[in-house]
Amino acid sequence: MNTTAETTRPIDDVRLSRRLTAEFLGSAGLAAVVVGSGIAASELSPTDVGLQLLENAIATALGLAVLIVVFAPFGGAQFNPVVTLVDAVSRGRTWSDAAAYIPTQIAGCISGAVLANVMFAGPAVSISTTQRLTPATFLSEIVATTGLVLVIFLLARTERQSVIPWAVGAYIGAAYFFTSSTSFANPAITVGRMFSDTFAGIAPSSAPGFIGAQLLGATLAVLLLRWMGNPRSHP
Template identity: 65%
Template sequence: MPRPLPHRLLAEYLGSLLLAALVIGSGIAAQRLSPDDVGLQLLENAAATAVGLYALILVFGPVSGAHLNPAVSLADAVLGGLPWRDVPAYALAQVLGCVTGAVLANTMFDTAPISVSTTERATAAHGVSEVVATAGLLLVIFSLVRSNRAALVPSAVGAYIGAAYFFTSSTSFANPAITVGRVFSDTFAGIAPTSVPVYVLAQLVGVAVAVPLLRVLHPNPVATTAPVTEGQPR
């Protein structure tokens, strides 16, 4: 049986908070540890994000599905896993969690708790990258879920995001909530507010691309559960 909605929203909030703290905090640490090597900074940020995301999905997956991402919640609703009435609450919890996580990361590294990013990222290449990154993430998650291999999702998502840091020019945000959260940290992982609409629109396009592909690739899913439930139907 699904957990009560307040329990699931708490899991989404905490998971999103820790995700943002992980992404932004590891970016700050990388920038300080390797100040003269941007490639090494990206590698350190990607590695920390990949392994941390694996752990977060293991922790929060059995409670809420560990979406931590409005794009995942939206796709799950379209595919029949998450009730539509829960989508706005999930998205709000995810955005609030990511903003809080950004403030926490800034505080842990003794910078201003809130600092609006000045890093402009809105280019056509970045937009295409976010479509690819988001669609790919959804294909990874829901292909495994719909073929009854949900237990593999934590490791597969961590591996995919770690790789996507390098094969996309946008470094694979693939998540509207983390995109908003990263506005509030003018550090290595930040994004300027003016770039957010391009990223979020591209991520929604990624959802629109992934869902029809999933229906073609997996027309008769073995399981139609939320993304992560330790391989068991809810």
Template identity: 60%
Template sequence: MTYRRLLAEFLGTGLLVTVVVGSGIAAQRLSPDDVGLQLLENSTATVLGLTVLILLFGPVSGAHFNPVVSVADWWLGRGSGTGLAGGELAAYVVAQCAGGIGGAVLANAMFAVDAGMASTERTGGGLLLGEVVATAGLVLLIFALARTGRGALAAPAVGAYIGAAYWFTSSTSFANPAVTVGRMFTDTFAGIAASSAPAFVGAQLVGAAVGVLLVLVLYPSAGRAADAVVVPHPEPTELRA
């Protein structure tokens, strides 16, 4: 595990949360009386930002930016010796969560929002089911692309999926524990109260398990492609120059 991979995961996750939170703040200020338009602005920025971040950091770390993706990568690849090792998984998750918090703090600072924990409660079985659906679909999409040699399409495909899931899920598709943790640190349109976050993370873990099960049924040998998740990334020595 090189520092470059961890730095890429830290920066990528952090900037993703900055995009989500920053565009949420901007949307709330630009369209204060139209929640639907706020969500459209927020989701559009997220689609574009996530696509760019995967293209930017993918060649270094694979652009997981998401603990459930890293866990699925470790779980599916462990039998074939591909994907993340246990120690690498732990390091990725720490870097992602730290990045998520930093990204929210950065967005708050750019828009001169007072620092503080989010107060927006997001509760209810429907929202949690939305997180299960969103996360399961994300895991299935990523590993299906990797297994079929279409990892180069991951950036636009993942961006498009998350953008669509903003609208077809009741929860607006957090689908990411690190992003959920980060969004606890902004009391704005994109925030989530600390009391709501554990249930969201739990639903995301359930969704990840469902996604992995679907991958194993539909693509039984997907673990062999774990090194190409989310996008193919060479060994660190190949990046020296």
């Protein structure tokens, strides 16, 4: 799926190796923004968790929007396995492309988390000990992922595709606060955040539950998208 209207040629016309490079760089950039801003927030506001979350959320929202704008013309700027899976289910992307995109996104997010650790003079890899999985955060990840997928694909069905990067950034920034899970909404970033025992990290024991919730959210979003259809086909 092309996430902006600014692309000058179909995504499928871009060589797969270049699309995968764009997905890797964008995914790495996303993880670096999420983890790096979390580390910076902890250092800048060590006694105020609310302010730490605000700083992390603002940096993530802005960074994600910029990364989508930059890399969308090359690979669609998905950076997220559930978005890629929904795109394949919706026949916007081939399953062979999806099979190549998903491991690239995961590798990119791991690399970005490692890069963030090193940029802040920490060990390259530090496995997170932050336990996040509870019934509330499981439900939150379903809600966060369903909402993210709907934002992307409903806007893609209209003539407002150019606002998708900013809408996605704004949604994720808001979801940091209206969900108890702080809205990971992305299996690749969930895996990447396991490799940083910092503010944004998640313990490996919590990650499978988060990923399961994200897949459930994506499934619910697919059902809603099919039910709602094309907005321009209705009076």
